Amino acid sequence: MTVDQVSSVAGRPSSAAGAGRAGSAERTGPSMTVRRHRAFYMFTSPWIVGFALLTITPMAYALWLSFTTYDGISPNWHYVGLGNYRELMGDSTTWDALGRAGLFALLSVPLSIVAGLGLAVLVNRPVRGRGLFRTLLYLPAVVPPVGAGIAFKNLFDQNSGAANGVLTFFGFDAIGWLADPYARYVLVMTVLWAAGNIMIISLAGLQDVPRELHEAARIDGASAWRTFRSITVPLLSPVLLFQTVTGVIASVQTIMPMLLAPLSTTGGLTTIPQSNYTYMIHVFSEYFALGRYGYASALLWVLFVLILIATGLIFRFTSGVVFYNVDPEAKK
Amino acid sequence: MQTHARAPVSRRRFLALSAAGAAAGAASLGGCALQVSTGVSGSGETVTMMVKADDLSPDLVQQAKKETGITIKRVDYDITKLIAMLTSGSPPDLVRGVGAVDAAYFAARDVMQELDDYFAASSVLRLDDLDPVNDLWRYDGRSQGKGPRYGMAKDFSQDSMFWFNTAAFDKKGVTYPSETEPVTFDEWLDDARRLAQRSQGQTTVFGGSYNGLVKLTLMATMTASAGGSLFSDDFSRVDFTTPEARKALAWYIDYCRLKVGPSPVLPDPNGWDGPTYQAGRLAMSNSGYWMGGMIGTDKKLAQVSRLAPAPVFAGGPRISACQGGTGLWMPRKAKNKDAAWRVFEWFFGEAPAKARASSGWGIPTLKSLRPLMPAKEEYQKRTLRAQENELRHFSVVSLSPYISGDAFEALFNQVATPAMQGEMSVDSLAGHLNSTINQQLKRGKEQVG
Numbered sequence: 001m002t003v004d005q006v007s008s009v010a011g012r013p014s015s016a017a018g019a020g021r022a023g024s025a026e027r028t029g030p031s032m033t034v035r036r037h038r039a040f041y042m043f044t045s046p047w048i049v050g051f052a053l054l055t056i057t058p059m060a061y062a063l064w065l066s067f068t069t070y071d072g073i074s075p076n077w078h079y080v081g082l083g084n085y086r087e088l089m090g091d092s093t094t095w096d097a098l099g100r101a102g103l104f105a106l107l108s109v110p111l112s113i114v115a116g117l118g119l120a121v122l123v124n125r126p127v128r129g130r131g132l133f134r135t136l137l138y139l140p141a142v143v144p145p146v147g148a149g150i151a152f153k154n155l156f157d158q159n160s161g162a163a164n165g166v167l168t169f170f171g172f173d174a175i176g177w178l179a180d181p182y183a184r185y186v187l188v189m190t191v192l193w194a195a196g197n198i199m200i201i202s203l204a205g206l207q208d209v210p211r212e213l214h215e216a217a218r219i220d221g222a223s224a225w226r227t228f229r230s231i232t233v234p235l236l237s238p239v240l241l242f243q244t245v246t247g248v249i250a251s252v253q254t255i256m257p258m259l260l261a262p263l264s265t266t267g268g269l270t271t272i273p274q275s276n277y278t279y280m281i282h283v284f285s286e287y288f289a290l291g292r293y294g295y296a297s298a299l300l301w302v303l304f305v306l307i308l309i310a311t312g313l314i315f316r317f318t319s320g321v322v323f324y325n326v327d328p329e330a331k332k
Numbered sequence: 333m334q335t336h337a338r339a340p341v342s343r344r345r346f347l348a349l350s351a352a353g354a355a356a357g358a359a360s361l362g363g364c365a366l367q368v369s370t371g372v373s374g375s376g377e378t379v380t381m382m383v384k385a386d387d388l389s390p391d392l393v394q395q396a397k398k399e400t401g402i403t404i405k406r407v408d409y410d411i412t413k414l415i416a417m418l419t420s421g422s423p424p425d426l427v428r429g430v431g432a433v434d435a436a437y438f439a440a441r442d443v444m445q446e447l448d449d450y451f452a453a454s455s456v457l458r459l460d461d462l463d464p465v466n467d468l469w470r471y472d473g474r475s476q477g478k479g480p481r482y483g484m485a486k487d488f489s490q491d492s493m494f495w496f497n498t499a500a501f502d503k504k505g506v507t508y509p510s511e512t513e514p515v516t517f518d519e520w521l522d523d524a525r526r527l528a529q530r531s532q533g534q535t536t537v538f539g540g541s542y543n544g545l546v547k548l549t550l551m552a553t554m555t556a557s558a559g560g561s562l563f564s565d566d567f568s569r570v571d572f573t574t575p576e577a578r579k580a581l582a583w584y585i586d587y588c589r590l591k592v593g594p595s596p597v598l599p600d601p602n603g604w605d606g607p608t609y610q611a612g613r614l615a616m617s618n619s620g621y622w623m624g625g626m627i628g629t630d631k632k633l634a635q636v637s638r639l640a641p642a643p644v645f646a647g648g649p650r651i652s653a654c655q656g657g658t659g660l661w662m663p664r665k666a667k668n669k670d671a672a673w674r675v676f677e678w679f680f681g682e683a684p685a686k687a688r689a690s691s692g693w694g695i696p697t698l699k700s701l702r703p704l705m706p707a708k709e710e711y712q713k714r715t716l717r718a719q720e721n722e723l724r725h726f727s728v729v730s731l732s733p734y735i736s737g738d739a740f741e742a743l744f745n746q747v748a749t750p751a752m753q754g755e756m757s758v759d760s761l762a763g764h765l766n767s768t769i770n771q772q773l774k775r776g777k778e779q780v781g
Binding site: 074075273 | 415418419438442443531536597599601736739741742745746749778779781
């Protein structure tokens with residue numbers, strides 16, 4: 001058997017060494033290629049099975065639900081075809097909620113990326129106790145959203161919260177932070193408070209910037225700001241792109257702080273100030289308050305498609321400004 | 333030549349196998365995760381109860397084992413989980429529910445077990461011993477309060493009554509409300525306005541809180557107090573534009589606009605009136621007898637607290653309904669019904685019921701347990717007198733089976749918030765509420781069939 005013949009049996013181009021092993025495999029066991037394939041699928045199968053079971057299956061189920069009037073319990077549900085999708089196209093509440101979610105993303109994503117990057121730059125400097133600062137700044141990111149929501153609810157309570165305590169101490173009138181129109185800003189603050197997550201990723205990116213580039217810029221007389229703008233930011237651009245994409249997705253899907261911040265005696269989870277009544281709150285309300293599983297599933301599928309489009313647009317519009325520091329030799 | 337078995341697995345084949353594995357896994361998960369009833373016969377039976385942690389302490393579970401020989405497995409109450417369990421055909425054996433809002437809703441969807449035969453045969457829960465509040469758990473296919481029994485309340489209150497703190501009244505020189513004769517809603521609001529204490533935009537003391545148990549029961553009982561009905565005769569529509577419903581709506585919107593107490597536009601971070609009232613930051617709390625359980629733990633607070641009758645509208649009837657009636661029901665597809673009924677009897681008629689009756693956290697739902705209500709201290713006697721007087725005005729206000737309490741709450745808050753902030757008139761709000769809530773009722777009616 002020639003080398004080429006063995007390669008064709010294995011179904012892959014081979015090196016001479018590989019061919020030798022494949023040739024012997026006919027006699028003693030699976031070829032190297034087969035074993036490599038098997039290993040690949042063995043290692044990836046937990047994820048693929050999990051993905052199929054926990055992502056594809058629920059998504060397919062939600063897609064099926066979106067064509068029905070199912071409410072989870074009533075016996076008389078029926079198929080409505082695209083009826084739920086047609087309804088949401090004309091549902092002003094849905095579009096208003098989507099608009100608020102978009103506005104929230106526009107406010108929170110840039111602010112949290114800038115805050116996270118700023119903090120990363122600060123804790124990347126060789127100062128004493130920077131490990132402690134990194135830990136302290138990262139701590140809010142590990143606080144569960146439920147805890148954060150309750151803490152913010154108490155901090156910003158109109159009558160007994162610390163925020164108004166400070167205002168009234170200086171002679172200002174208290175503000176109804178958890179009601180319209182201020183509730184939106186409290187929500188943005190909740191997100192900014194947890195910017196430690198972004199800080200950690202930016203910090204990793206910063207530490208990956210070659211030191212010699214900074215040294216060269218300094219020798220050339222570049223200011224710190226110029227160095228940051230012309231060297232650090234371009235080299236960090238893939239990290240910033242990643243943060244933008246995941247930030248937009250996460251902000252559109254944010255639900256917990258919105259649900260918790262305004263919790264009161266009277267309305268429970270569905271008492272949301274209008275300014276925080278975003279798309280996911282609408283979905284939550286349709287699912288769990290109104291019991292409209294079919295309509296809410298249609299809402300989720302529309303959101304899924306919109307997120308795909310938004311992600312595609314972000315990639316398209318940033319393709320010219322994101323700098324991938326790829327080893328040119330590796331491409332050959 | 334290599335055998336087929338040794339050929340590398342193609343991506344397509346691998347993904348197909350993965351999908352098949354996932355489908356099989358999903359099926360097996362669906363089959364096992366929700367199997368909660370063991371259905372074991374004999375003395376070692378297990379009954380699954382879906383309740384909140386407060387409803388069933390670990391001590392009570394042990395007590396049940398000792399006194400009935402039945403093991404109780406507690407599952408945390410979660411409506412989504414309950415629906416999943418009902419859908420999969422493996423529901424808990426007993427489920428927590430709020431009689432006023434859940435009974436008609438679930439019974440109309442045919443997921444509740446009729447308990448009439450069990451009641452008829454029971455020597456613990458005798459029909460002539462049941463308090464009328466248990467009629468909240470009856471539904472005849474059209475109206476609540478009549479027809480087969482689907483559950484029972486563990487205790488109850490007349491939730492339109494209110495507690496007041498005499499110290500707050502003294503401080504502002506406001507006359508105490510009568511403990512036997514009802515004030516009008518307008519008088520209540522006027523008092524709340526006078527009792528509220530504000531400084532630099534902050535409310536240091538709320539004048540009063542009046543939000544009902546949920547908006548559905550609040551609006552329905554207030555409309556009844558104005559002499560009307562929120563729902564049409566067949567419960568398929570609401571009408572907020574009738575004079576009686578509009579009166580109720582206008583009063584509540586006024587209450588929110590005046591900001592005398594917690595509301596959707598002035599949320600209380602405590603989540604309920606108890607801690608705010610205990611801290612002396614709430615002069616009047618629209619809570620029934622049950623809040624006496626909390627008040628009684630603080631002797632100082634108990635001395636200055638009084639329970640007053642449900643307010644009325646001037647010229648309107650005196651209605652004092654129970655807006656809750658929290659208790660248990662048995663799903664139609666429960667696997668272990670006989671054992672579940674034994675736990676039901678124990679929970680509602682034996683040691684736990686007696687302990688609840690003497691705790692002051694609600695009126696017992698068996699008439700025979702009334703003598704156990706706390707009446708040693710002077711403040712307890714006083715509260716009991718006010719409560720006994722109010723019981724003469726008890727009635728069941730029927731709610732629609734076509735809308736859940738949560739759905740009504742969500743829609744009401746969504747639509748009414750601009751009116752609470754003074755940006756929409758009550759008449760416009762009434763029209764908006766009609767169209768929004770009637771749409772949900774229409775969907776509900778289609779679902780029920």
